[in-house]
Amino acid sequence: MTTSISSLADVTALLADLPGPDRAAADSWAAREPQLTKPAGSLGRLEEISAWMAAWQGRHPPRLDNPRARVFAGNHGVAALGVSAFPPEVTVQMVANFRHGGAAINQLCRTFGIELQVAALDLDRPTADFTQAPAMGEAEFIAAFAAGMASVPADTDLLVLGEMGIGNTTPAAAIPMALYGGDAAFWVGRGTGIDEPGLARKAEVVAAGTARHRGQPPLEILRRLGGRELAAIAGAVLAARLGRIPVLLDGYVCTAAAAPLEAARPGALDHCLVAHASAEPGHRRLMEKLGKAPLLDLGMRLGEASGAALAVGLVRAALACHTGMATFAEAGVSDKD
Numbered sequence: 001m002t003t004s005i006s007s008l009a010d011v012t013a014l015l016a017d018l019p020g021p022d023r024a025a026a027d028s029w030a031a032r033e034p035q036l037t038k039p040a041g042s043l044g045r046l047e048e049i050s051a052w053m054a055a056w057q058g059r060h061p062p063r064l065d066n067p068r069a070r071v072f073a074g075n076h077g078v079a080a081l082g083v084s085a086f087p088p089e090v091t092v093q094m095v096a097n098f099r100h101g102g103a104a105i106n107q108l109c110r111t112f113g114i115e116l117q118v119a120a121l122d123l124d125r126p127t128a129d130f131t132q133a134p135a136m137g138e139a140e141f142i143a144a145f146a147a148g149m150a151s152v153p154a155d156t157d158l159l160v161l162g163e164m165g166i167g168n169t170t171p172a173a174a175i176p177m178a179l180y181g182g183d184a185a186f187w188v189g190r191g192t193g194i195d196e197p198g199l200a201r202k203a204e205v206v207a208a209g210t211a212r213h214r215g216q217p218p219l220e221i222l223r224r225l226g227g228r229e230l231a232a233i234a235g236a237v238l239a240a241r242l243g244r245i246p247v248l249l250d251g252y253v254c255t256a257a258a259a260p261l262e263a264a265r266p267g268a269l270d271h272c273l274v275a276h277a278s279a280e281p282g283h284r285r286l287m288e289k290l291g292k293a294p295l296l297d298l299g300m301r302l303g304e305a306s307g308a309a310l311a312v313g314l315v316r317a318a319l320a321c322h323t324g325m326a327t328f329a330e331a332g333v334s335d336k337d
Helices: 008-015 023-035 045-057 078-081 089-099 104-112 137-151 169-180 196-213 218-225 228-242 251-266 281-290 307-326
Strands: 069-072 116-120 160-166 247-249 272-274
Touching: 008 078, 008 104, 008 137, 008 218, 008 228, 008 251, 023 045, 023 307, 045 307, 069 089, 069 137, 069 228, 069 307, 078 169, 078 196, 089 160, 104 116, 104 169, 104 307, 137 169, 137 218, 137 228, 160 228, 160 251, 160 307, 169 196, 169 218, 169 251, 169 281, 196 218, 218 228, 218 251, 228 251, 247 251, 247 307, 251 281
Parallel strands: 069 116, 069 160, 160 247, 247 272
Antiparallel strands: none
């Protein structure tokens, strides 16, 4: 996506003029679906998925020719406060693992035919400690947001989003706390597996950061409490909306990155489905705030777009059923009427 932005005001302007779903494609889906050889509604959410794909791709039948995964990586100043079980250098090491094909996301993308790109965003320069200052200056935030926007080719027909960043479940907890309120303990989880003292320390960090930056507009919340990979995810979500590309969000961090867009413009995430429910307890609470139900609930908490890539299998199944099933007339099967 080549839309140029240079300020938060530019992002706000783009949010003010978002395309909606394609009604003609949605109507075509609605005309075919009741004719298929099954009781109405019997495929449950698979029907929802195929309808969503048609409406947001703007074509019927919907297709899945060019699914693309984008994984953004960033490092966080708050990681130095002991909020993660792993050191920040693991972010760099895992990016190398992605690029050598050794991570879970590589296997899932190969399995489901998804093109994968990984973007490392200034890993040698962590964001500021948000308990002391905004995580990013405006120019820094816009650069990361624009990188996310630019990562989405126009011919993408499904965008799969994820992240890598040691410590990033801390901003993922702080953002919804700043947007929706509640105690830090309500939003904070164990992330990569911290112990009880680490969990208490993480809650203190989230509470301190939120207290410093609460009351700001949603995009400012993302700038002040987020990280470069979260800003890039938000940019990719917005670019996808402008290009009418459906999006699968991964877990807690990915959903938290997108949430400020919805807070700034209700309906901004209508083209997004949440692929899976993270084992992080705050993720379920955030999905409730956003009115989103996950497609999968497998106890995953890996990140790196793994849950979203896995959900591409569901999308393929949904499209195969809608486009490949015979109608009652074609199959010579009597309808209920």
